[in-house]
Amino acid sequence: MPFATLDGQSLHYTDQGTGPAVLLAGSYLWDQNMWAPQIAALSQQYRVIALDLWGHGQSGPLPHGTTSLDDIARQALALLDHLDIARVTLVGLSVGGMWGVRLALSAPQRLNGLVLMDSYVGVEPEPTRQYYFSLFKQIEDTGVIAPQLLDIVVPIFFRPGIDPQSALYQDFRASLAALPAERLRESIVPMGRITFGRDDLLARLPELDAATTLVMCGDQDKPRPPSEAREMAGLIGCECVLVPEAGHISNLENAGFVTEALLRFLAERN
Structure with missing residues (x-):
């Protein structure tokens, strides 16, 4: 398993395939396995890092x-340097898009393209921010994501009509329930506060290259609704694609649609 030491800690990544590089940056509370369908398809033609x-x-x-999403972006650039990758297409979903925009703004010469999925770079609406921070406090105090919190947190990531007995739903719930107290307190909760306490970058979106940027969003995404995706695409001047029958983790709820859209975008960029 490949690891890179960045800022004194060991970052895990996967690196599959050959060709132009693609960096997949996923959602808070998910690991790189969330990209399995895309890694399998894209690595036939591209070097895919997740x-x-x-x-x-x-x-x-x-x-x-590490106190901000700018730090996460800087660390991702250090990973690209570690891998001797000069240019990459970055596909960022949720928090992956939030720090992905920061990488794009700080080092535009490193990107062939940018895909922002189910993400938003404005500030978190204050009632939502306060609500999430109250959940973080509960998790920090107890050292566990308790069943009653799982009942709140897990559905946020999926479209309303998903079968709660499905493997996708149940596997995610089990992964959150199994997180140890130390990891929750040292990393998961602080990362959540960094994510939902982010500053506003909407005014800088016109600096992005509209010709090499794409915004995508699940048509039933609850935490990052299509209205936010359209707002960002409008500021950038790029296309906005809604993923049918999908919530926040749109790349898994409609993997085929997302994979085809990414393959089209990559073919135009590389």
């Missing part, structure tokens, strides 16, 4: 001094 956020999957704890 990373685990700090405290997620097999990555080590959040490094000391």
